[in-house]
Amino acid sequence: MSTRIKLTLSYDGTDFCGWQKQKTGVSVQGLIEDAVFSITGERVSVIGSGRTDAGVHAKGQVAHFDTNSAVPPEKFYKALNTVLPSGVKALKSEKVSDKFNANRTAKRKTYEYSLYSSDTEQPLKERYAARVYGVIDIEKMRSAAKILVGEHDFKAFSATGSSVKTTVRTVYGVSVEKSGEDIKIKVCGNGFLYNMVRIIAGALLKAGKGELSESEIVKALETGDRTLLAETLPAKGLCLLKVEYE
Amino acid sequence: MSTRIKLTLSYDGTDFCGWQKQKTGVSVQGLIEDAVFSITGERVSVIGSGRTDAGVHAKGQVAHFDTNSAVPPEKFYKALNTVLPSGVKALKSEKVSDKFNANRTAKRKTYEYSLYSSDTEQPLKERYAARVYGVIDIEKMRSAAKILVGEHDFKAFSATGSSVKTTVRTVYGVSVEKSGEDIKIKVCGNGFLYNMVRIIAGALLKAGKGELSESEIVKALETGDRTLLAETLPAKGLCLLKVEYE
Numbered sequence: 001m002s003t004r005i006k007l008t009l010s011y012d013g014t015d016f017c018g019w020q021k022q023k024t025g026v027s028v029q030g031l032i033e034d035a036v037f038s039i040t041g042e043r044v045s046v047i048g049s050g051r052t053d054a055g056v057h058a059k060g061q062v063a064h065f066d067t068n069s070a071v072p073p074e075k076f077y078k079a080l081n082t083v084l085p086s087g088v089k090a091l092k093s094e095k096v097s098d099k100f101n102a103n104r105t106a107k108r109k110t111y112e113y114s115l116y117s118s119d120t121e122q123p124l125k126e127r128y129a130a131r132v133y134g135v136i137d138i139e140k141m142r143s144a145a146k147i148l149v150g151e152h153d154f155k156a157f158s159a160t161g162s163s164v165k166t167t168v169r170t171v172y173g174v175s176v177e178k179s180g181e182d183i184k185i186k187v188c189g190n191g192f193l194y195n196m197v198r199i200i201a202g203a204l205l206k207a208g209k210g211e212l213s214e215s216e217i218v219k220a221l222e223t224g225d226r227t228l229l230a231e232t233l234p235a236k237g238l239c240l241l242k243v244e245y246e
Numbered sequence: 247m248s249t250r251i252k253l254t255l256s257y258d259g260t261d262f263c264g265w266q267k268q269k270t271g272v273s274v275q276g277l278i279e280d281a282v283f284s285i286t287g288e289r290v291s292v293i294g295s296g297r298t299d300a301g302v303h304a305k306g307q308v309a310h311f312d313t314n315s316a317v318p319p320e321k322f323y324k325a326l327n328t329v330l331p332s333g334v335k336a337l338k339s340e341k342v343s344d345k346f347n348a349n350r351t352a353k354r355k356t357y358e359y360s361l362y363s364s365d366t367e368q369p370l371k372e373r374y375a376a377r378v379y380g381v382i383d384i385e386k387m388r389s390a391a392k393i394l395v396g397e398h399d400f401k402a403f404s405a406t407g408s409s410v411k412t413t414v415r416t417v418y419g420v421s422v423e424k425s426g427e428d429i430k431i432k433v434c435g436n437g438f439l440y441n442m443v444r445i446i447a448g449a450l451l452k453a454g455k456g457e458l459s460e461s462e463i464v465k466a467l468e469t470g471d472r473t474l475l476a477e478t479l480p481a482k483g484l485c486l487l488k489v490e491y492e
Contacts, residue, residue, distance in 0.1 A: 012369040057370060081366055089367045120327055121335045123258040124303060124485070127373070239370070 002066040004100060005073055007032070007046075007080075008092040009061040013235065014127060015087055018054040019061070025054070031088050032063065038083040039076075040069035049106045049243040050192075055235030057128065060091070060242035064102040100245065108172065108188060108244040113201035114237045115183040129182070130237035136208040138178045144207035145174035145185075147217050148200060155224030157200055158193035159232065167193055167224070176204065186241070195232050202230035248312040250346060251319055253278070253292075253326075254338040255307040259481065260373060261333055264300040265307070271300070277334050278309065284329040285322075286315035295352045295489040299441075301481030303374065306337070306488035310348040346491065354418065354434060354490040359447035360483045361429040375428070376483035382454040384424045390453035391420035391431075393463050394446060401470030403446055404439030405478065413439055413470070422450065432487070441478050448476035 009032070017025025021033075032046045044065040052058055071079050077090035084090070099105070114129035116122065117136060125131070148171050155167040171189040178184075185201050203220075206212035212230060220228040255278070263271025267279075278292045290311040298304055317325050323336035330336070345351070360375035362368065363382060371377070394417050401413040417435040424430075431447050449466075452458035458476060466474040 010369050012373070059370060078366065086367065086372060087369050089369050091366060091368070120324065120337060121332065122337070123256050123333050123335055124305060124374070126332060127258070128370070 002068050003073060004064055004066050004096050004098050005076055006094050006096040006100060006102065007063045007065070007077065007090050009058060009063060009088065009090050011058050011061065011088040012127075013052065013055045013057045016054065018056065019048050019050075019052045028052075028058075028061075028088055029063075031084060032065075032080070032090075035080045035083045036065060036067070039071060039079045040067055042067055042069065047102050049102045049109065049240075052238075052240055053195075053235050056238045056240065057236075058240040061240050062102045062106070062243040062245075064096065064100060102243070105245055106191075106243050107246055108190060109192060110186060110188040110241040110244075111192070111197040112239045112241050113185040113187070113197055113233065114239070115185070115201070115205065115233075117181045117183065125182075126236075128236065128239070130234050132183075132205060134209055136183070136205070137210065138176055138183070138208065140210065141176045141183075141185075141204045141208035144204055144212070144214055144217055145176055147214060147221070148174050148187075152221050153224060154193055154196055154221070156220035156226050156229055157196045157203070158226070159195040159199075160226060164193065169193065169196070174200070174204075198232045198235070198238055199226075199229060201237070202233045205233070206230040248314050249319060250310055250312050250342050250344050251322055252340050252342040252346060252348065253309045253311070253323065253336050255304060255309060255334065255336050257304050257307065257334040258373075259298065259301045259303045262300065264302065265294050265296075265298045274298075274304075274307075274334055275309075277330060278311075278326070278336075281326045281329045282311060282313070285317060285325045286313055288313055288315065293348050295348045295355065295486075296438075298484075298486055299481050302484045302486065303482075304486040307486050308348045308352070308489040308491075310342065310346060348489075351491055352437075352489050353492055354436060355438060356432060356434040356487040356490075357438070357443040358485045358487050359431040359433070359443055359479065360485070361431070361447070361451065361479075363427045363429065371428075372482075374482065374485070376480050378429075378451060380455055382429070382451070383456065384422055384429070384454065386456065387422045387429075387431075387450045387454035390450055390458070390460055390463055391422055393460060393467070394420050394433075398467050399470060400439055400442055400467070402466035402472050402475055403442045403449070404472075405441040405445075406472060410439065415439065415442070420446070420450075444478045444481070444484055445472075445475060447483070448479045451479070452476040 073095035076093035319341035322339035397416040
C-alpha cells in the first residue's frame, strides 16, 4: 500500500523551462522526480497543482506523488533537499489521503505580479520584477482591478492558442499595493488560464497609465477580444504564492 | 579642462570578484571603466567610495571619474547603462567639484545585512540573504547592537591580515528589524574595516541566539581579540545601501 505525499515547493524560475517536463531544458517537475528517485529508487510521477511557465517563480507550489519508501512523510522534504539543486527546494511534506490530487482538488490559487517603477534598470530588482516607467495612478489600477472580481469569461485574458474546455474562471480578489517604487498585484482565483495573471497585470498597468479605460476592460470581458488589452508582461515578475485545498 | 562626474551605482555582486579590478575575474570597477571607454573613448580611473568584496551587493555605491567628453553630466548614467551588463547599472550621474573624491570625502556609509530564519533553504531568498535557524531573540540582538554605537577600536571586528593605519571607527547607529522570517541589520558609520559589517552581523546573530553575552562583546572591543566573536557571515547577505558626502 503506497503513501501519497503532498509537497510544498519553492523555486527561482529563472533557469528552468517551467514546471512541466520538456524535451529540452531543465524542468522543476523533472528535478523533483529525479530527487525522489535518488532518495527512494522509485520512478514516480510528480503531479503539480498546475504548470508554471519558463521563468515564473513559486513560493508555494504544491505537488503530490505516491511512494512505498520508508522515509517518514513529514521528513521527506528534507531528504529531497539534500539532492535538489539550489534553485528548487521543498518547504514541507505531509502524508495525505489518496483522494488528494494536487491538480484536480486545488480550490484556490494566489499569484503575485511584481513591478518596479524606475527610469533605469536596477540590478537588485530585475530578477524578480518587471520595470515600468512613466506616471502610474495606483487608484486607477485598483478601480480597474475591481471589474475583474467575480465569475467571468476570461477569454480575452488568455494567450491565444490555448485549448481548454471553458474560459470561465472565478477571481476572488485582486489587490494592488505600492511601497516606494515597488508595485505588487496579487490575484486570487479558482484557477487561471494560460498567461492570465500576466495579461491581467499588463491590463492593470495600462489602466494605471491612463491608456486603458474601464469600459474597454468591461468590453474585453464581454467580447473575449484579446486585442483590446495590453501586452503580456514578462514571466520573471510572476510568482505562485500559494495553492489551497479543502 | 575636464569635468568630474559623480556616479551612483547599483549591482548584484553574485557574479563579480568585487568592486576592485583583479588579475582574474570580472570586477565592477573594471566594467565601469570599460563602459566609460565605450562611450567616450577615454581610458579613465574610476574611484569608488571603497571596495566591496566578491559577492557583496550595492544599492547605492558611489564613484567618480574625470572626463573631457561632451556627454551632459546628468545624462552620463543612461549612456553608460546602454553598454553595462545587466548586473551593474548607474542610477544617477552629476557634475561635481574637483574637490569631490568618492573615497576620501565620504562621510557616512550605510550597509544592510539580510538574514532569514528557516529550517530549510528558500530559493527566492538565497540570493540576497543568509539563512539562519534556531530561536533568535531580536531584543537581545538590539541590546547587543547598542554596545557598538560610538567611537571604538573595532580591531576585533575586522578580518585578520588587513593593514590599515587605525582600527578606530565611529558607528552612528545599528538597527535590527524583523518582518516575518526576515531579519535586517542596518549599520551606519564613518567607515568600515575589512569584513566589519559581516562580523558585526555574525556577533549580533550569536547574541540573539544567547551564545554570546554582552560582556563578551565589550571585552572584544576592549581587547581587540577577534576570536571572542562569531564567524564572518557570507558575502551574499551584505548590501551597501548608501554613501553620504558633506
